[in-house]
Amino acid sequence: MTSRQDNGSQHGGYLDMELLRFTTAGSVDDGKSTLIGRLLYDSKAIFDDQMKSIEKASTRLGGEEVNLALVTDGLRSEREQGITIDVAYRYFATPKRKFIIADTPGHVEYTRNMVTGASSANVALILVDGRNGVLEQTRRHSFIASLLHIKHIVLCVNKMDLVDFKQEEYEQIKKDYIDNVASKLNVKDIRFVPVSAKLGDNIVDKSQNMSWYTGPTLLELLETIEIVNDKNIDEARLPVQYVVRPQNDKFHDYRGYAGRVAGGVFQKGDSVTALPSGKTSKIKSIEIAEQALDIAYPPLSITMTLEDDIDVSRGNMIVSSESLPQQSQDITAMVCWLSAKPMAMGQRYLVKHTTHDLKCLITNIVYKLNINTLDLNYEEKSVGLNDIAKIQLKTTEPLLFDTYANNRITGSFIIIEEGTNNTVGACMIE
Amino acid sequence: MNNYTVKHLQELEAESIYVLREVASQFENPVMLFSGGKDSIVMFHLARKAFYPAKMPFTLMHIDTGHNFQETIEFRDQLIAENGVTLIAAMVQESIDKGRVVEEQGPDASRNMLQTTTLLDAITEHKFDCAMGGGRRDEEKARAKERFFSHRDVFGQWDPKNQRPELWNIFNGKKNMGEHFRVFPISNWTEMDVWQYILQEEIEMPSIYYTHRRKVFNRNGQWLAWAPFMQLKENEKVEELDVRCRTIGDITCTGLTLSKATSLEDIIQEVAATRITERGGRADDQRSESAMEDRKREGYF
Structure with a gap:
């Protein structure tokens, strides 16, 4: 596009990387943090002094071997409790791509953090423990990825070392996921990879223990999943x-x-x-x-x-001028409620939609969505922390919007509580 | 496959410019914290691009410990003169003279911690409602949890466990009287991205980022620059070596790298090959495992 970029490409191509943002959800139990630690470590994004501080912390917490999971725990209380509380962002690059990881905790009480991490992601990386297979939280993470219109899911079947690297175990989990989860998702591109984050099998390097798996390693997948066609290039x-x-x-x-x-x-x-x-x-x-x-x-x-x-x-x-957005004061949207204080019908809230600030009243709760089963509940009329619901609201001025399915930017908005100014709702327009 | 791809530096630039324009729109009196280091120089460059051909609608502020590399100050003064912007130098020495803070004693003394008070006092004095900083999430584990728009209470404190969720590219800068925001436009950049961008944009940098001969001494395995106000410990001796700065902070806590890098290409090679994080050379972060988190909670950059 410019002479400056030509100038850049003379310097060995490293200026020409694509950026891929992916989100990972899971708990310490699935080895999510170990997996991220392994990706960072094997792609040489963990430095010696970070490694030293992780070794120090591992010893202090009574671990015998270096706990790669500690790489991702940023705050003191997280390290002490061994849990991730908040979204943490991690960075690494290979000669092919630069990666931004939004690492989020996976328990149901952290749904709001998963939604936050998923909102800007191109790819969702979902982990299952090879011993346990598809669990409620696997479904939850997948449904959230689908709700947020992430176009690509990578299902990592982890801890293959604990099931003796058996192909049958992996195929069984894959089949279960395809039959019982994938069929309910809006996500068309779903990939599977058997890994051992602890030992490094199929993360960056091909597994010596699973010669039956001939597909790409996790890193190869992340480097090659095509994302350029995911953005809306039709309606300016x-x-x-x-x-x-x-x-x-x-x-x-x-x-x-x-x-x-x-x-x-x-x-x-x-x-x-x-x-x-x-x-x-x-x-x-x-x-x-x-x-x-x-x-x-x-x-x-x-x-x-x-x-x-x-x-x-x-x-x-x-x-x-050839494709105008919709304009309306009556909006139907899926909301993820982010605040401990439940949503209040008839109360005035602030709305931030693109660069437009306005106000709204919530007029109706159509249904609540059970994020573990995708069941719809038309009876219950309260929306609290981590709940996902379809709502109707009326805005003080017309909103200029596209559906979220068409455009993640013009189809999304946040709800802010007056007084505290807290961000309390994340909305996707239907 | 369409042709509308963007490269990582383009995408990072677009994101940062978007954040800078949100700051200009959402706040009444924003200030850009400027240390003269590479991150603040890149942030300044992005702000210039964001509002071109108009002038950037920000005042600059340097929290000045008085313990600077002379080259940084000269560079800073030249940059503001060329761009016609206003810079406030908030002096840590004044905070000491007024009795707002007590200076640390001994050879390991640093004014790094004292900057927090000077910064918060200056924010109050000038009624700034937003202070932008060049902090990056890849720098340090507490910073990895930081938002682009980070809310500070009336005491200037950060509550990392109670942050506002930040979704899509919608930034909520709403606040009550007396509260302010810290905004980090280059949150998603890594050290490598910063240098690649400097190379791509041909941004001029202070000379001390390149190799130069300097009087240095070794303390706990780190090379520190010698200056008249530095107290040597026993067994420490001043030598002249070829070094460069990987980060620029207060001279008392900025570790130098032995380096022969004379060009941006050399620096990028060095960053690609290094096995030590950038802040690994910063004595201010080495004080404890959560040194950064603790300082940030109090209102540090």
């Missing part, structure tokens, strides 16, 4: 974040609409509509600082100028 959306007005002599009449492209492809010269005003114009320029672009697509942060001087401000959306 630019939620306006900020209006750039230099007000100096050189850029006297400059008005730039700054934002991050949330969907579709904008091209210089395209006809666009500013909403909610409905005024139309054509794209005069697309810029990232001094650099002029011909096209812009997600997730680039750009500044756009228009041919006509129309009134556009933060909270508005510039969209392709």
Whole structure:
């Protein structure tokens, strides 16, 4: 796109990596932290001084061998209790990709953290213990991944060393998952890999103990799963974040609409509509600082100028004139409730949707979803911490939106409690 | 397969610019903390790009221990002069003179801990409602749990077990009177990403990131820069060696790396090959297993 990037690629290709975000859910018992520790360790992302501090902590906690799980526990209380409480972010890179892991605790009381980790992930990595097979929490993690519209699931059958690396055990779990879980998911791309995180089998290096498995290792999967087609490139959306007005002599009449492209492809010269005003114009320029672009697509942060001087401000959306988003004050959405204080009908809440702040009233609870079974409950009318429900709400102004299934950015919003300002609800528009 | 791929540096840049624009929109009086180190220089560069061709709508602030590498201060002053931005230097020495903090004594004394008080006092004095920092989650295990938008109570404290969930790219910066936010626009960058980006964008850096001959001494296996206010212990002797900084902090706690790196390419090679984390050379983090967590709870960067 620019001469600068050409300059970059001369330096051995390491500037040209794709970024993959994945989430892992599970408890210490499935060996999730050990698996992450192993990925980081075998891809050389754990450094000597970190290793030393892990060794020190392992000894202090009475462990005999180095506990790779301690890599992922950040806070003192987490290390002491041996549990992960909050989402932790980890980073590693191979020559092919850079990875961001959102590592979340797996118990049901941490559903909100799983939802948080899943909200920005391309891939969900789900662990089962080879001895136990598919459990309630396996289903829960899978359903959450599906609810959040993650497009790829990797099911790692871990602790294969404890079932003597037997192929039958692995095939049985795989079949059980396909028959009883995968059939209920919106996820089309599901991969399976038998591993031993503790011993490193099929994590980075091929297992010597499971010659019957001829597929890719976990790392090879993560390096090659194709994600470029996952984003919406059909309906062009630019939620306006900020209006750039230099007000100096050189850029006297400059008005730039700054934002991050949330969907579709904008091209210089395209006809666009500013909403909610409905005024139309054509794209005069697309810029990232001094650099002029011909096209812009997600997730680039750009500044756009228009041919006509129309009134556009933060909270508005510039969209392709050929595909307008929906507009309504009556919204139906799936909510994950994040607060210990239950959702209150008839109470006013704040809403943050893209760059638009407004208010809402919750008017109806349609049903509650049992995240372990996917059963719908139309009777119960209370929504508390970690509950997932379909709700209806009325907003003070029209929302400009797409369904979450079509666009994760323009189809999502958060609910904020007035007074405490806490984020209490995560919503996906139906 | 479509052609709309983005590379990791493009995606990180886009994310950081988005965060910086959210700060400008959601807060009334945000300040950018600027130490003159590589992370704050990259954050500054991103802010310049985010608001171009307008000036960035932020004041800069340096929490100055007075124990600086001279090269960093010269670089800082030149950068603000060239970009026409305002910088406040909040002096730890003033906090000491006013009796707000008591200076540590002895050869291991550092003003690192004292910066928290100076920072919180400056935030109160200037009525800043948001302070942006160049902290990255890959730096340290407590930082791995940090949000992009991190809420601070009226005492400036961080409550890591009670943080607001952060979903998609929606950032909730709502707060009550007297509270403020810390925002970390480059949360998702690693040390390697920062150097690759500096190379890609051809960003000018302070000279001490490159190899140079300097008077140094060894303490507990770390090379520290000698300066007139550094007290040597018995058996410590000053030598002249070829070193460079991997991080830049207060001179009393910044470990130097023996290095011959003269270019950004050399530095990237070195970062790729190293087996020690960047903060492994920071005496301030070595004090205990949870040194960073404890300082952050109190209101440290």
